[in-house]
Amino acid sequence: MKVLKLLSIFFLSTVLFTSCVINDDPYDDSITLEQLVTSYDLWYVDYNRTTGNVDVPFLSKAFTVSFQNGILLANNNMVGLGAVGNGYGDQIGYYETINGVLEIDHDEDGFIDLEVIQLAGNEIKVRDSYTNATYYLEGYQKNNFDYDFVFYDNIEYFLQEYVAWEKTNTSVQGAINEFDNENFLKFTPEQNTTFRSSQDPFGTDVDYIYWDYVGAYEVFDVEGYDDLKILTLDYDSSGNEEFELSVINDGEVDLYHVASGTTYTFNGRSNIVYKNAKAKGQIPKTRKRFKTNRKTKKRNTKV
Numbered sequence: 001m002k003v004l005k006l007l008s009i010f011f012l013s014t015v016l017f018t019s020c021v022i023n024d025d026p027y028d029d030s031i032t033l034e035q036l037v038t039s040y041d042l043w044y045v046d047y048n049r050t051t052g053n054v055d056v057p058f059l060s061k062a063f064t065v066s067f068q069n070g071i072l073l074a075n076n077n078m079v080g081l082g083a084v085g086n087g088y089g090d091q092i093g094y095y096e097t098i099n100g101v102l103e104i105d106h107d108e109d110g111f112i113d114l115e116v117i118q119l120a121g122n123e124i125k126v127r128d129s130y131t132n133a134t135y136y137l138e139g140y141q142k143n144n145f146d147y148d149f150v151f152y153d154n155i156e157y158f159l160q161e162y163v164a165w166e167k168t169n170t171s172v173q174g175a176i177n178e179f180d181n182e183n184f185l186k187f188t189p190e191q192n193t194t195f196r197s198s199q200d201p202f203g204t205d206v207d208y209i210y211w212d213y214v215g216a217y218e219v220f221d222v223e224g225y226d227d228l229k230i231l232t233l234d235y236d237s238s239g240n241e242e243f244e245l246s247v248i249n250d251g252e253v254d255l256y257h258v259a260s261g262t263t264y265t266f267n268g269r270s271n272i273v274y275k276n277a278k279a280k281g282q283i284p285k286t287r288k289r290f291k292t293n294r295k296t297k298k299r300n301t302k303v
Contacts, residue, residue, distance in 0.1 A: 033097040040139030052133030078158035082147035159187035162268035174262025
């Protein structure tokens, strides 16, 4: 993960267009749709505001999209975010702005026509008039884009981007507990809350891991910390196992077991690269930011 700290985010105060874009507000109407979509390096897709029952595939599988001289790019992965494609992600197709319509030619999904509506200087919504699916996009320049925020705000997708997580170290500190026996974890997009665990020996090929247990997991924020999460794994027999989740790098995490005081290090095995909609069949149709159903926890940490 390329770490870029957010220094400041500049909003364009007057960005506009007439015949090419529908205006909800009375902005300057002197620029075209092409000028609008290329006026920002990255368009961040705000999934919390998505409406409609049918997805626009290339948008529901991207964290950011970029429009560059007819080329459509997207960051579809948390692993490598900010580094792949010099921060823009992978090319996933082409686009044209014709007669006020944003025409997408996606590598796998083919042609999609989108209506673009400007809401503010750096905010647009795009609507598929055929399905009425609507997405809200916020524009940023790359040098002012907070890749860290996107990464930690969507941490559950990062966990899902490996076929398995293998335990590679257990701290000397900490009491003996049942989780000591778990050597592999797997997080899947099934309802966005399913995990699997295995007690297979270290070094087992990921294709041959026997998953002993299937349960539910949740991720919560930690008040006052942007780079720390709470991970709970629901084991029916022993109840919830609660961890403080710290990301070391794109392929390694530390899980601090709250009850025992033990820290486990897990490394990702077999990264799943989601370059386009076809490859991302395992991801839920609509990526919603993880919403908690309880108050954010606050605790003292060892970080």
